[in-house]
Amino acid sequence: MKSSKSIFFIASILLLQACAQKKEEKIILIKNSLNIERTFETVTLTKDFLNITDLTIIGIRDLKTNELQITQTVDINNDGIADELLFQPKIQASSEKEYVIIQVLEEQQPKTTTYCYSRFVPERTDDYAWENNKVAFRVFGPTAQKMAEDSIKGGTLSSGVDAWLKKVEYPIINKWYKENDKNVGSYHIDHGEGLDNFHVGISRGVGGIAVKKDSVYYYSKNFTKWRTITTGPIRTSFYLEYESWDAGGNQIKECKFISLDYGSNLSKFETAIEGTQSISVGLTLHEKDGEITENTNNAWVSYWQPHKESTLGTAIIAPEKYFLSLEKYDSPAVDESNAYAHLKVIDNAVIYYAGFGWKESSQFTTKQEWEGYLNDFSEKLKNPLSVSLK
Template identity: 65%
Template sequence: MKRLFKSILFFSTLALLSSCKNKEKAIVISVKNTLNLERTFETVELSKSFLKAEDLSKTGILNTETNSLEITQTVDNDGDGVMDVILFQPKIKGNTTNTYKIVNVSEEEKPKAPELCYSRFVPERTDDYTWENNKVAFRVYGPTAQKMVEDNVPGGTLSSGVDAWLKRVEHPIINSWYKKETETDGTYHEDTGEGLDNFHVGVSRGVGGIAVKVDSTYYYSKNYTKWRTITTGPLRTSFYLEYENWDAAGNTIKESKVISLDLGQNFSKFDTSIEGGSNISAGLTLHEKDGKVSGNKTNGWVSYWQPHADSEIGTAIVAPKEYFVDFETYNVEAKDLSNAYAHLKVIDNKVVYYAGFAWQKSGQFSSKADWENYLNDFSNKINNPLEVTLVK
């Protein structure tokens, strides 16, 4: 009997210790919305250190109100093979706090979602790097395209401006458009129902390319020289670009950046590293100068709304208030050099800003007023991010 009692006591103690251990592992977080408006399609990042986790591959995020798992995506930011953060997009009403439990889940238990946030290097079209989500698409140009121009070879592009691809469908279009352009008699310059590429960049800043202003002249880099895809998935695509050092009136500028685009957003985030200058300017091409530049210094944005073929388009730069200094309309006679600029402060060799657009024909925004209301809301959100707290 004593032996049986000791066995029962031993296993009861083990069970209790196991229960305590499991309770210690249970983590609950709160996500607080301090604004009086509903927040959707805003990505929350939870790091390994914040969650006190060694491995995020089996991490799930359970909504305690709905008792359902959130769509998540893990990201290896530094390329060392270990996932650094887990992403999710909570839906939170105005002035409300939601709670979520961090749980262990198998790959089969994780909710599935289409991978609408996508980017890749495009060797079949010289060396573009292109990215998209369910709302917008963009591209930039690489060193081969630059060398073609410098060697007088047709088909090259010499520009560090950002191109806008005008899509009007939510499904991915990058691969099918390039295939149409490179493998068929069709072209992505014609709209057959999904949209088209008819946005001219040239040497302009396009939608968010940067420059450094010295006196009354703007200087900027050539094409990117290195790239690295960081992640693609249901919630975010991001990638790294590096540029050859460039000259701004005797100042050597060192530039690299991580660009990310999240589900449901019209704006790419440019997390830019800069050495050699205390300010930069992110620009928007003015094309034929038949549109209207507007801006809000308090809310930190500049916009250009213009006629575009049989529709209209709005482009914009928005920056957190600590980076945004002012905006300017720079209008000159030289082709493609007229841009609306957001002047941005470099803080600890870093600048963060958002650049994006809205094509009226996509049905997202019907007018300049709608677009500017969106810019004010977007500014309000990035300056008042969702507050994440570890409850236990």
């Protein structure tokens, strides 16, 4: 009898401990209100939301499958303390899913690759380049500007956004720059991974901004300061700053945070700007032989064009509250023809997304597929995933 009582007592203690442990678990409930599957959308969790002091020891487990999710911590203000925890859930259409927050050791986290990568590139003058598993981009710095102004070969004077057309999932930035060091111009040739054959010049490229006054568009020069914020399996983000510039008598102050998430063809631009009530975000029209499509209901403009021996779609999408109108600006001047999305500045800030899809990457083979992607992206912006703690 004593033995039975002892066993019952121990079992009761263990049961109470298990119940207490279960009670303390933090369960994240994610709801998808759209009738489409949601993938490659990043959920951002903060210490305040989770009521946790250290995000670096946290893991996220699928409550149904027990699968540990790939996560990434981000130190926004560069103080050595993680401010955000990122992960990308997969939620079926019109459904919800639960994840549990657990404590894990670093070696227990899933093995990952830094698909989302960015860096300053001093060896190629002073580019800043970024990429994920789908697309790559670059912008140009002050040394390239000075070289152009001094008529030195290799300089670039442009605040437009350059597109690097990659067709492989793995990172290519470091490899292409290294090969270009050995053989200048190497990345202008497709060696099986893609190439840089997208001309920017003084155009807006894929998402560069302008300020329109009367009928004239004004641009900044190259970026002057930069700071990498994060790289990892889910997101890369960085900060760019520009010297004040004149827009028809208005002094414009501009800086921006740019981020690119795993699985997305569109970079997110969060621009802080003073001196104007609106900006114009552009897509270069190159030889003007493509087709501009606009969807005012979904706040996007797209340019589907023949590109060398292939085709290319570029686009700008904005959250509805920023969107004003669209315009095709056709100029006889070289590189000044752009398709513009005019966006409203709210509290000295604008948010928009810009990017591309290249046929050779086998992601989008037709204009209809590309525009379908843009419509889905817009719907997801309007109807974000609902994230709550149970």
